[in-house]
Amino acid sequence: MEFFPIEFCQQETDKWINPHQKGYEKPLLEKQIQQSYLKNLHERFFGTASPWDQDYVKQILQTDIWASEKKQLTIFSNQDGLAQSKWYGLNFRPYPHKKIQDIADTIPLDELKILSFHKENRAITIKNLTGRSLPTTDI
Incomplete structure (x- = not known):
């Protein structure tokens, strides 16, 4: 079912604006x-x-990324006591604490405490990437 049949619409913007207007x-x-x-x-x-500027990257690295990631893991584990902010998996069930703990065990969290800028490590991506607070293979 199509909500809007786009194939019948001009895709060239110059067709939408009258040059004599x-x-x-x-x-x-x-x-x-x-x-x-x-x-x-x-x-x-x-x-x-x-993201190529050394001072800009250093400013970001000065934030407490380690503490932020630890907080995210606590929130996703549904152990923070906030019933209104439960997090659910693809099976529509709350994330079990064990699953989040297993994920946390695979993250080298201590490396987040000693982040530093290295010019030779700069890079770009030419593919779409998914940035996630909770690193899972779920799509």
């Missing part, structure tokens, strides 16, 4: 705003807010 040549954003967005883009991908 009044205001067609008017930019959607003022020049100053365009420049601001462009500056932010450059900072995010190449500048001090990029």
